[in-house]
Amino acid sequence: MRILIVNVNTTESMTETIAEQARSVASPSTEIIGLTPRFGAESVEGNFESYLAAIAVMDRVMSYVGPYDAVIQAGYGEHGREGLQELLDVPVVDITEAAASLAMLLGHKYAVVTTLDRTVPLIEDRLKLAGVHERCASVRASGMGVLELEEFPERAVEAIVEQAIEAVIRDKAEVICLGCGGMAGLDQLIRDRAGVPVVDGVTAAVALAESLVRLGLKTSKVRTYATPRPKKIVGWPFKL
Amino acid sequence: MRILIVNVNTTESMTETIAEQARSVASPSTEIIGLTPRFGAESVEGNFESYLAAIAVMDRVMSYVGPYDAVIQAGYGEHGREGLQELLDVPVVDITEAAASLAMLLGHKYAVVTTLDRTVPLIEDRLKLAGVHERCASVRASGMGVLELEEFPERAVEAIVEQAIEAVIRDKAEVICLGCGGMAGLDQLIRDRAGVPVVDGVTAAVALAESLVRLGLKTSKVRTYATPRPKKIVGWPFKL
Amino acid sequence: MRILIVNVNTTESMTETIAEQARSVASPSTEIIGLTPRFGAESVEGNFESYLAAIAVMDRVMSYVGPYDAVIQAGYGEHGREGLQELLDVPVVDITEAAASLAMLLGHKYAVVTTLDRTVPLIEDRLKLAGVHERCASVRASGMGVLELEEFPERAVEAIVEQAIEAVIRDKAEVICLGCGGMAGLDQLIRDRAGVPVVDGVTAAVALAESLVRLGLKTSKVRTYATPRPKKIVGWPFKL
Amino acid sequence: MRILIVNVNTTESMTETIAEQARSVASPSTEIIGLTPRFGAESVEGNFESYLAAIAVMDRVMSYVGPYDAVIQAGYGEHGREGLQELLDVPVVDITEAAASLAMLLGHKYAVVTTLDRTVPLIEDRLKLAGVHERCASVRASGMGVLELEEFPERAVEAIVEQAIEAVIRDKAEVICLGCGGMAGLDQLIRDRAGVPVVDGVTAAVALAESLVRLGLKTSKVRTYATPRPKKIVGWPFKL
Amino acid sequence: MRILIVNVNTTESMTETIAEQARSVASPSTEIIGLTPRFGAESVEGNFESYLAAIAVMDRVMSYVGPYDAVIQAGYGEHGREGLQELLDVPVVDITEAAASLAMLLGHKYAVVTTLDRTVPLIEDRLKLAGVHERCASVRASGMGVLELEEFPERAVEAIVEQAIEAVIRDKAEVICLGCGGMAGLDQLIRDRAGVPVVDGVTAAVALAESLVRLGLKTSKVRTYATPRPKKIVGWPFKL
Amino acid sequence: MRILIVNVNTTESMTETIAEQARSVASPSTEIIGLTPRFGAESVEGNFESYLAAIAVMDRVMSYVGPYDAVIQAGYGEHGREGLQELLDVPVVDITEAAASLAMLLGHKYAVVTTLDRTVPLIEDRLKLAGVHERCASVRASGMGVLELEEFPERAVEAIVEQAIEAVIRDKAEVICLGCGGMAGLDQLIRDRAGVPVVDGVTAAVALAESLVRLGLKTSKVRTYATPRPKKIVGWPFKL
CATH class of the missing domain: 3.40.50.12500 (Rossmann fold)
Known part of the structure; x- marks a missing residue:
C-alpha cells in the first residue's frame, strides 16, 4: 500500500519529520511518500495561508506521478480536504x-x-x-x-x-x-x-488511512465529493 | 465610496452582470468595480473549484491597484471570505x-x-x-x-x-x-x-457593504482575522 | 424615505438621544421620526416592563398618522418585534x-x-x-x-x-x-x-432599514407575520 | 389551595370551559378561579394578539383581589409567562x-x-x-x-x-x-x-401547579424573574 | 394509589430514607413502597455500577408481587429508565x-x-x-x-x-x-x-408520578417503549 | 494481538458469523476471540434487552481468562460500552x-x-x-x-x-x-x-481496535472511565 502524506507548508524539514512519524507506525508493507507543496507559506497559521495551502496541496497531489492508495493532509485545522476528495477516488484523511x-x-x-x-x-x-x-x-x-x-x-x-x-x-x-x-x-x-x-494526528491518520484501504472503503461519489464536472479551467494545473 | 465586487469564476460576462446588478442599487456616489479572477473555473460548482476560486479572488483583489472601501465576494456558498478578511482592513461581505x-x-x-x-x-x-x-x-x-x-x-x-x-x-x-x-x-x-x-445576494451585499462603510465599521483585527504574520511565502503573489 | 424609530421606554430625553443618533448616520433624504410610547416604564429592564413596552410600541406606531417606510424598535433585547411585523407591511428592524x-x-x-x-x-x-x-x-x-x-x-x-x-x-x-x-x-x-x-444597535438599524427599503424588501406575509385575522378586539387601540 | 387559571382571550365561554376542565382534575381541596382578561382579542392566533394577551393576563392577575397559591396561563404558545413570574412570588405555570x-x-x-x-x-x-x-x-x-x-x-x-x-x-x-x-x-x-x-395542557398545568405548591417550591428571584425595580410606570395598572 | 420507589443501590438504609422522603410529600391516599435491588453496588457512582443497577432495578420491580400505579427510579443520572418503560404499562419517573x-x-x-x-x-x-x-x-x-x-x-x-x-x-x-x-x-x-x-428529585418524582396517575396518563407503547417482543431470554428473571 | 469480540445476544451462530467477519479483515497476527454472553436475549431489539446485554457483555468479558489487547462490543446501538471502559484498561470499541x-x-x-x-x-x-x-x-x-x-x-x-x-x-x-x-x-x-x-460496524471496529493498539492508545482513566472505586457489590460477578 502506498500513502501520500502531504505537508501544508513549504518547509521541507517539516515534511520529513511528518513522513518519518508516519513511517514509525505504518505497516511494514505500507510505503509512506512525503510531499511538500510547490508554493505557499513556510508555516500555516491563519486563513489566508490555509486557503493557499488548500490548493497547493491539491496541486502537489495532482502532479504526483504514479499510483497510491490514500492521501493524508497533514495540517491541523486547515482548509482543502473536501477538494481533494472531489479530485480523487482513494480515501483522503485529514489529521x-x-x-x-x-x-x-x-x-x-x-x-x-x-x-x-x-x-x-x-x-x-x-x-x-x-x-x-x-x-x-x-x-x-x-x-x-x-x-x-x-x-x-x-x-x-x-x-x-x-x-x-x-x-x-x-x-x-x-x-x-x-x-x-x-x-x-x-x-x-x-x-x-x-x-x-x-x-x-499524523499517526492517527496513517492508521485510519490504512484501515480504510484494508476495508476497501473509498470516498463516496454521489453528491458532495462527486468528481468535478468537465469544464474550462484557466491556470490549472499550476505552472509555477 | 468605491466597492470592489469580485466574481468567483472566470466568465467575464457574469462579472458584468453582477457588477450591473450591484450598480442598480448602489448609492449614486458609490463606484462599483467588477473584477474577474485571473485563473480558476468558468463556473464554480463544488469544493475543488471553490477552493481555487478562494485564492483566485484573493489574488485578484491583492493585485488591484488603487484605493477602495469595501470588497464583495460574489459567489454563493464559496470558500475564501476569511482569507480576504485577514489580508484587508476594509469590510469584506460575502453574498x-x-x-x-x-x-x-x-x-x-x-x-x-x-x-x-x-x-x-x-x-x-x-x-x-x-x-x-x-x-x-x-x-x-x-x-x-x-x-x-x-x-x-x-x-x-x-x-x-x-x-x-x-x-x-x-x-x-x-x-x-x-x-x-x-x-x-x-x-x-x-x-x-x-x-x-x-x-x-449581490444587491444585499452592496447595501450591507455601504452600510458598514457609512458607519465606519471595519473588520476586527484582534484574533481570527488578524493580519498574517510576516513570513516567507513561495509563489505568492501568483505570476501566471 | 421616512423611518419611525420607537423608544421602548417613556423617557422622552432618551427618545431624543436615540433619534439624534439615528439622524447622524441616516441618508440626507431620510427623515427620522422619534416616537415615545404613551405608556410603560421610564426604563425597561426586565420581562414585565419589556412586555408592556411591546404593546406600547405597537400602540404608538399604530396611532402614528402619516406614511412611513420602515420602523425601528429601539430597545435592546425587548419583546414585541414580531407583533409589529404582523401589523405592518413595511420592514421592522429591532436594534x-x-x-x-x-x-x-x-x-x-x-x-x-x-x-x-x-x-x-x-x-x-x-x-x-x-x-x-x-x-x-x-x-x-x-x-x-x-x-x-x-x-x-x-x-x-x-x-x-x-x-x-x-x-x-x-x-x-x-x-x-x-x-x-x-x-x-x-x-x-x-x-x-x-x-x-x-x-x-441604533445606527446599525438605520443602515439596515434604509437598505431594506432601497432594495424594495418587505416583511413576508405568508405565515408567521401574516396580517392578523379580522376579529373582535376589546380595548384596542388603547385610549389612555 | 387556590389556583388562578387565566384565559388569554376575552371569550368568557372559553374561560369557563378551561376552568371546568381544570376542576375536573384538581384535588378536592383546590379551588380553581377562572379569569378572563379585561381587554384583548376574542381568540389569540398570532404574535400581535399574543403580546396583547401577555399584558392583559398580567393586568387581570394583578387586579385580582385576594390570596392565591399559583397561577396558570392557559394559552398555548403565548407570550407573557416570564412577566408574570417577575410580578409574582407564587409559581406560574404555562400550559x-x-x-x-x-x-x-x-x-x-x-x-x-x-x-x-x-x-x-x-x-x-x-x-x-x-x-x-x-x-x-x-x-x-x-x-x-x-x-x-x-x-x-x-x-x-x-x-x-x-x-x-x-x-x-x-x-x-x-x-x-x-x-x-x-x-x-x-x-x-x-x-x-x-x-x-x-x-x-390545562390539566397538565393544574397537576404541575399543585405539585409545586405542595412541595413548597416558588419562582426563583435571583436573576431573570427578580421583582421589577421600583420605577415610574405610566398607565399601569391599566384603567380601561 | 400505590407507587413503587426503587433505590438503585443495595444499601437498605438509603432505601428507607428515600421512601420516608417520598412519603413526606405523597397524598394521604398514596402508598409508597420502597424497594431495594437484590444485587448491585452499595452505592452507584459510575457507569459499571449504574448499568448493573439498571437491570437490578428492573429485576426488583418485575419480581414485585401485587398491583401498583407508577414506578419511581430513585438514582440520579442512572441508566435503565427506558427498560422499565418497555416492561411496564404504568408511568415510570426517574428522579x-x-x-x-x-x-x-x-x-x-x-x-x-x-x-x-x-x-x-x-x-x-x-x-x-x-x-x-x-x-x-x-x-x-x-x-x-x-x-x-x-x-x-x-x-x-x-x-x-x-x-x-x-x-x-x-x-x-x-x-x-x-x-x-x-x-x-x-x-x-x-x-x-x-x-x-x-x-x-425524590419529592419531585412523587409529585409527577401522582400527577400522571391522576390524569390517567401512561407510557406510550407505539415505538420506543413498546413491550418487548416475545423471545427466548436466558437467565431472566434473575435467580441469585 | 488478541481482540475479544463480544456478541450482545445469546445466539451462538451469530457470534460465529461476527467473529468470522472480524477475522476476514484482521491482520494475520491478530487473534479474534468471539464471545457469547452467558445470559440475555436471543436477539437484542429494545432497551430492556439492551440493558440486559450491557451487563451480560461485561460479565462475559470479566470472566474471560487470559490476556487481550482490545474489546469490541458487537451490538448496534446498544448500551454498555461506558461500563466496559471503566472496568478495562485496554481500548473498547463499539461497532x-x-x-x-x-x-x-x-x-x-x-x-x-x-x-x-x-x-x-x-x-x-x-x-x-x-x-x-x-x-x-x-x-x-x-x-x-x-x-x-x-x-x-x-x-x-x-x-x-x-x-x-x-x-x-x-x-x-x-x-x-x-x-x-x-x-x-x-x-x-x-x-x-x-x-x-x-x-x-464489525470490520470497522476491528480496524479501529487494531489501530488503537498499534498506536499504544488506551482508555483515559482520569474521569468518566476511571476504574470503579472499591466497594461492596452484591451478586457480581454473576453466578447463574
Whole structure:
C-alpha cells in the first residue's frame, strides 16, 4: 500500500519529520511518500495561508506521478480536504479529524492543544464541519508558532504540557489531541506529563488511512465529493 | 465610496452582470468595480473549484491597484471570505451571508434556491460557519448549472420558481434567497411568482457593504482575522 | 424615505438621544421620526416592563398618522418585534438583531455589553429566537441601569469598557455590540478603548432599514407575520 | 389551595370551559378561579394578539383581589409567562410547557397539534425558549381556528385526529399534546382515535401547579424573574 | 394509589430514607413502597455500577408481587429508565428528569449539585437524552461519595452549599437540583443557605408520578417503549 | 494481538458469523476471540434487552481468562460500552461508533439502516452520546428482526437495499452504515446495489481496535472511565 502524506507548508524539514512519524507506525508493507507543496507559506497559521495551502496541496497531489492508495493532509485545522476528495477516488484523511475520531474512542471529551491563538477558531470551525466538535472540551493555544516548535523543542513541550493540564483540569478533557503536524513525535512525552492519552494526528491518520484501504472503503461519489464536472479551467494545473 | 465586487469564476460576462446588478442599487456616489479572477473555473460548482476560486479572488483583489472601501465576494456558498478578511482592513461581505442576514429580518425562516444539488452541502456548511443557519428552512437545487442560468434564462426561472414554491409550502420558508451570483436580476420575477420576498445576494451585499462603510465599521483585527504574520511565502503573489 | 424609530421606554430625553443618533448616520433624504410610547416604564429592564413596552410600541406606531417606510424598535433585547411585523407591511428592524447582524460581518464572535445582569437572559433569548446567537461569545452586564447611563456618563463608559475588554480577553469576542438604546453615541469611545469594532444597535438599524427599503424588501406575509385575522378586539387601540 | 387559571382571550365561554376542565382534575381541596382578561382579542392566533394577551393576563392577575397559591396561563404558545413570574412570588405555570413536560415522561418524542398554521412558529419558539423543544417531533396545525373548535366540535376532532395520526406515523411522535386551551376536554377522544397518550395542557398545568405548591417550591428571584425595580410606570395598572 | 420507589443501590438504609422522603410529600391516599435491588453496588457512582443497577432495578420491580400505579427510579443520572418503560404499562419517573422538569418551571437555568466528579458526565448525558439539558447551567460535584452523605451529614451540607452558591454566582443558575437520591431531605437546608429554590428529585418524582396517575396518563407503547417482543431470554428473571 | 469480540445476544451462530467477519479483515497476527454472553436475549431489539446485554457483555468479558489487547462490543446501538471502559484498561470499541467514525471520513452525511423501527431511537441516542450524530442523515429500519436476517437472507438484502436507496435519495446520505451486527458480510452486496460506500460496524471496529493498539492508545482513566472505586457489590460477578 502506498500513502501520500502531504505537508501544508513549504518547509521541507517539516515534511520529513511528518513522513518519518508516519513511517514509525505504518505497516511494514505500507510505503509512506512525503510531499511538500510547490508554493505557499513556510508555516500555516491563519486563513489566508490555509486557503493557499488548500490548493497547493491539491496541486502537489495532482502532479504526483504514479499510483497510491490514500492521501493524508497533514495540517491541523486547515482548509482543502473536501477538494481533494472531489479530485480523487482513494480515501483522503485529514489529521485534524483523524485525531478527533480516535480521541473520541478513548475518553468522554477531548481537547486540542495547538500553536497560536489565532488558529483556534479555524480548528474549531473545521471540527464543527467534520461533525466531531460535540465532544471537544476546548481548543487551546500554546502560544508557540509552527516553526518555533522545531526551533525551541523544550520550550514547546513545556508550553503544550501546561495547556494540556489546564484542559484536563479546567475544561474536563480526558484526551489531548496535538493540534499541529509539527508536533509529531511529542505524544508520548506529553502523555507522560499530562497523565492522559495523547493522540497525534499524523499517526492517527496513517492508521485510519490504512484501515480504510484494508476495508476497501473509498470516498463516496454521489453528491458532495462527486468528481468535478468537465469544464474550462484557466491556470490549472499550476505552472509555477 | 468605491466597492470592489469580485466574481468567483472566470466568465467575464457574469462579472458584468453582477457588477450591473450591484450598480442598480448602489448609492449614486458609490463606484462599483467588477473584477474577474485571473485563473480558476468558468463556473464554480463544488469544493475543488471553490477552493481555487478562494485564492483566485484573493489574488485578484491583492493585485488591484488603487484605493477602495469595501470588497464583495460574489459567489454563493464559496470558500475564501476569511482569507480576504485577514489580508484587508476594509469590510469584506460575502453574498451568501449578506442574503441570509437580510432574509432573517423579513421572515421567520428562509430558504436558498441554488444551482446544482452537489453545491447544497457547501452552502449549508458556509451558512453554518457564518452562524446564520439556524433559521434556514432548506437549501434546494434547481438542477440548473451556473452557466445554464445565462444560456436558458426562461427554463432557469421556471426551475427556480418551482423550488421556491416547494420551499414555501413544504419547508415553511417565508423568504427566498437566490443562491447563485448568476441569478442576479431574477429576484423580482421570482418574487412575483412565489409570493414571498426574494433576496438577491449581490444587491444585499452592496447595501450591507455601504452600510458598514457609512458607519465606519471595519473588520476586527484582534484574533481570527488578524493580519498574517510576516513570513516567507513561495509563489505568492501568483505570476501566471 | 421616512423611518419611525420607537423608544421602548417613556423617557422622552432618551427618545431624543436615540433619534439624534439615528439622524447622524441616516441618508440626507431620510427623515427620522422619534416616537415615545404613551405608556410603560421610564426604563425597561426586565420581562414585565419589556412586555408592556411591546404593546406600547405597537400602540404608538399604530396611532402614528402619516406614511412611513420602515420602523425601528429601539430597545435592546425587548419583546414585541414580531407583533409589529404582523401589523405592518413595511420592514421592522429591532436594534438587537441589527447590531448582531452587522457584528457578524466584522469578526468571528461578538459580545454584547448591556446594563443590568437581570436583562442578560432576555437578550440571550432574543438573540436565540432571532437566529443570531451561534456566534455570540457572551452577553455581559455593566451593572449600570438604563437611566444611570445618562446620569453618570463617565462611570458608564468605564463600566462598559471594562466588560468589553473582559469579553475580548476571556470570551474571545472580536466585536462588541452596545446592548442598550441608551448607549447610543458611545460606540467610538468604547472602540478606542477596547481596540475592537463596536456596533451600536441604533445606527446599525438605520443602515439596515434604509437598505431594506432601497432594495424594495418587505416583511413576508405568508405565515408567521401574516396580517392578523379580522376579529373582535376589546380595548384596542388603547385610549389612555 | 387556590389556583388562578387565566384565559388569554376575552371569550368568557372559553374561560369557563378551561376552568371546568381544570376542576375536573384538581384535588378536592383546590379551588380553581377562572379569569378572563379585561381587554384583548376574542381568540389569540398570532404574535400581535399574543403580546396583547401577555399584558392583559398580567393586568387581570394583578387586579385580582385576594390570596392565591399559583397561577396558570392557559394559552398555548403565548407570550407573557416570564412577566408574570417577575410580578409574582407564587409559581406560574404555562400550559404549553406543562404539556410538554409531562409528555416527555411518557414517550421518546411528542408532537403538538394546534389550531392555525400561522401559530406554529410561535409555539416552536416558546418550546425552544422553555428548553423543551429537543424532543418535539413536530408542531402541526389542524387548520381550525380557536373559536371554530367550539363552533364545530366534530370537525375539530376529525382535523385534530388526522394530524395526530400523521404526527405518529410520519414524525414518529409517541405522545400528542393538544396545542390550544380551547381543546380542553378532547384528550380522551383523541387518545382513543390516535392510539397514543394525549396530554391536555390545562390539566397538565393544574397537576404541575399543585405539585409545586405542595412541595413548597416558588419562582426563583435571583436573576431573570427578580421583582421589577421600583420605577415610574405610566398607565399601569391599566384603567380601561 | 400505590407507587413503587426503587433505590438503585443495595444499601437498605438509603432505601428507607428515600421512601420516608417520598412519603413526606405523597397524598394521604398514596402508598409508597420502597424497594431495594437484590444485587448491585452499595452505592452507584459510575457507569459499571449504574448499568448493573439498571437491570437490578428492573429485576426488583418485575419480581414485585401485587398491583401498583407508577414506578419511581430513585438514582440520579442512572441508566435503565427506558427498560422499565418497555416492561411496564404504568408511568415510570426517574428522579433526574423529575427534578429538572420542575426546576425549569421555577427559573431560567438550573444547576445540579451531585456527589463525585466522575458522575458528572453520566448526569449530563442523561439530561441530554431526556431532552432537559438545554437550560442546565452546570452539573457540579460536591466531592462527597454517596455513602459519605449519610456518614458525614454536616460536611455534606457544607460541600453542597458551597457548590450551589458557585453555581448561582458563576454559572448563573437560578434553581438547584439535588443530584443524588441520598440527598433527600436536605433541600430546605440548602435553599435557606443558597437563597434559591432547591428541588429534590425524590419529592419531585412523587409529585409527577401522582400527577400522571391522576390524569390517567401512561407510557406510550407505539415505538420506543413498546413491550418487548416475545423471545427466548436466558437467565431472566434473575435467580441469585 | 488478541481482540475479544463480544456478541450482545445469546445466539451462538451469530457470534460465529461476527467473529468470522472480524477475522476476514484482521491482520494475520491478530487473534479474534468471539464471545457469547452467558445470559440475555436471543436477539437484542429494545432497551430492556439492551440493558440486559450491557451487563451480560461485561460479565462475559470479566470472566474471560487470559490476556487481550482490545474489546469490541458487537451490538448496534446498544448500551454498555461506558461500563466496559471503566472496568478495562485496554481500548473498547463499539461497532455503532466505529461504523459512524469511518463513514464520516467517506462522505458528507451517512445513514444507518437497521432492523426494526423500535430500535431507531436507541441508535439515534447512542450516536448522539457518542458525539457522531451531527452528520447522520437518518436511521432507517428495514423491518427485518435480528434473527430474520439469518433466516431470510435474500429478503433481508432486499429490505436493506430499499432503505439504503431511500436514505441516499431522500435523506441525502452519501454513505450507509449497516446497523446490526447480524448484517456482517452484507456490505459489498449492498454497496453494489446502492452505489455508495457501505460500512460494516464489525470490520470497522476491528480496524479501529487494531489501530488503537498499534498506536499504544488506551482508555483515559482520569474521569468518566476511571476504574470503579472499591466497594461492596452484591451478586457480581454473576453466578447463574
